[in-house]
Amino acid sequence: MEVVLAFVIGGLYAAGLFMMMRRSMVKVIMGLALLGYASNLLIFTVGRLTRGSSPLIPADAAQPAAPFADPLPQALILTAIVIGFGVQAFALVLFKRTYQSVGTDDLDSIRATEKS
Amino acid sequence: MNGLLILPILIPLMTAIALVLAWNHRAIQRRISVAGALILFLAAIGLLTSVSSDGIAVVQIGDWPAPFGITLVADLFSAIMVTMTGLMGLAVAVYSLSSMDAPRESFGYYPLFHVLLMGVNGAFLTGDMFNLYVWFEVMLIASFVLMALGGERVQLEGAIKYVTINLVSSALFLTAIGILYSVAGTLNMADLAQRLNSGDVDPGMVTALSMMFLIAFGIKAAVFPLFFWLPASYHTPPVAVTAIFSGLLTKVGVYSLIRVFTLIFLRDVDYTHTLILVIAGFTMVTGVLGAVAQTGFRRLLSFHIVSQIGYLLMGLGLFTELALAGTVFFMVHVIIAKSALFLVSGAVYQIAGTYDLKKLGGLYKSHVGLSMMFLFPALSLAGIPPLSGFWAKLTLVRAGLETEEYAIVAVALGVSILTLFSMMKIWAEAFWKDRPESDEAASDGLPELRTSRAWLALVAPIIALGALTIVLGIAAEPFFVLARDAARQLLDPASYIQAVLGGTP
Numbered sequence: 001m002e003v004v005l006a007f008v009i010g011g012l013y014a015a016g017l018f019m020m021m022r023r024s025m026v027k028v029i030m031g032l033a034l035l036g037y038a039s040n041l042l043i044f045t046v047g048r049l050t051r052g053s054s055p056l057i058p059a060d061a062a063q064p065a066a067p068f069a070d071p072l073p074q075a076l077i078l079t080a081i082v083i084g085f086g087v088q089a090f091a092l093v094l095f096k097r098t099y100q101s102v103g104t105d106d107l108d109s110i111r112a113t114e115k116s
Numbered sequence: 117m118n119g120l121l122i123l124p125i126l127i128p129l130m131t132a133i134a135l136v137l138a139w140n141h142r143a144i145q146r147r148i149s150v151a152g153a154l155i156l157f158l159a160a161i162g163l164l165t166s167v168s169s170d171g172i173a174v175v176q177i178g179d180w181p182a183p184f185g186i187t188l189v190a191d192l193f194s195a196i197m198v199t200m201t202g203l204m205g206l207a208v209a210v211y212s213l214s215s216m217d218a219p220r221e222s223f224g225y226y227p228l229f230h231v232l233l234m235g236v237n238g239a240f241l242t243g244d245m246f247n248l249y250v251w252f253e254v255m256l257i258a259s260f261v262l263m264a265l266g267g268e269r270v271q272l273e274g275a276i277k278y279v280t281i282n283l284v285s286s287a288l289f290l291t292a293i294g295i296l297y298s299v300a301g302t303l304n305m306a307d308l309a310q311r312l313n314s315g316d317v318d319p320g321m322v323t324a325l326s327m328m329f330l331i332a333f334g335i336k337a338a339v340f341p342l343f344f345w346l347p348a349s350y351h352t353p354p355v356a357v358t359a360i361f362s363g364l365l366t367k368v369g370v371y372s373l374i375r376v377f378t379l380i381f382l383r384d385v386d387y388t389h390t391l392i393l394v395i396a397g398f399t400m401v402t403g404v405l406g407a408v409a410q411t412g413f414r415r416l417l418s419f420h421i422v423s424q425i426g427y428l429l430m431g432l433g434l435f436t437e438l439a440l441a442g443t444v445f446f447m448v449h450v451i452i453a454k455s456a457l458f459l460v461s462g463a464v465y466q467i468a469g470t471y472d473l474k475k476l477g478g479l480y481k482s483h484v485g486l487s488m489m490f491l492f493p494a495l496s497l498a499g500i501p502p503l504s505g506f507w508a509k510l511t512l513v514r515a516g517l518e519t520e521e522y523a524i525v526a527v528a529l530g531v532s533i534l535t536l537f538s539m540m541k542i543w544a545e546a547f548w549k550d551r552p553e554s555d556e557a558a559s560d561g562l563p564e565l566r567t568s569r570a571w572l573a574l575v576a577p578i579i580a581l582g583a584l585t586i587v588l589g590i591a592a593e594p595f596f597v598l599a600r601d602a603a604r605q606l607l608d609p610a611s612y613i614q615a616v617l618g619g620t621p
Binding site: 086 | 253
């Protein structure tokens, strides 16, 4: 399972970075989203995959039985997803506004900042 | 339970909430904003005095014991940084009163400003890696909106570059955190410091991780060769926003670098810190060369931010007590001097209606006071005695000589001369020469400076910051002692670990 996920994560990073290097703004946004997914999935995988044993403490015990899933990576991912959602939503609006005011999707033509 | 530690995060949050509640009342918003910034500054000074007398302060949020819950930690370095945030917050809040235009004020400039301060303070105070990521994002999202607020074309274009590169850096930071967790099984900084340096973790892995953090924080700190986003975006928003960005945002990146490379990644100091030293040298040189070539007031200053980051990293790369003391002192100095210069550039813009040095001129004749307000921070930045920059650079250079790193010392001194050259370029172009014949470009949409109160709000922060850089220079001793104590704490991770985790380290 880890091997499959490793390939998926690698593919996501590669695709994300490739999209970031395109000239189109829309593709950059998609690249950003893919990078976010890649790092979330990475945290999930490197936090050790444990199937079918939730970290719940039985009523009569002080700690859960031995092989239990680590809940922390999942909490981290949840936070990261929420943050990523907000940031991507903002980026979408920003890119749309820029498209409206510049009139092109081509990042190479964004040169107004080069003048003082 | 130390309440002072939570206040620097809580006060800006409360201020922002109060500001949002007063959304339609600009006059009330302005008062709340200044009052909130003032209270924050006082609380930060309270924190600094408490930390310098009682040692490292720690709060476990929700009373969860250390490696499990979120920990807030203030050592002397954090407390100094929080105080600087309070100072900058206050200065820029006052400055905004007469430099921010009405539309931006109505669309939430003040609440965003205080959310930004909250994010910065959170990043300075947290003792947990993932929590640091969250504070970074709080700070970033506020800065994104501040950067784009107003929606001018040049702002939007600058914001695209700024947002994209910062999101890449955040993704890298998050990836590094994930791998760090899998290697160490914890994200509490003190716990990490213990486990990664204990010997049962593969040192190669630790070094690889440290490089990921170096790149992630390096992008935010704008170090060579990752700084290109900064001069492309920092000159686009209103000058009050630029001033707070230059004073605080890149410094959070530097702070994070210093924190992780003095506390956590100490396995291969020869490799990592030498690399940092090399980066520092290149950052100084490329930054100042970029600055020399510029003809825009704010673009020139933006390149200087990059150059100064190099000095800050130089102290970290040398990694001795004196060098780190120099870095802390330089940090305080550069935040004050650089922001003062940006604020002056804004005042010049409001008088003359342009940032272009070729079109400016004759300001010494018409505004002697303002010229002096530029001259002192500018000379201080170049390192002319007895101003604060001199002592900061002297300390770094001496630390370099003591460790026999002559190359970086030579670079630092050479860059100082170029800094002086580019500052004199601004002086000669904007203040000294006669104003070239051209049609007067009126400053559009900005508040009128006719009333003396508006003028006072504009120059009072500049005078205060300028006076501070003189005071820091003439009475450097107490500040230097404070910086040395902070450096001593940074070089003694055991005391940090003990303060957070308790018991014997």
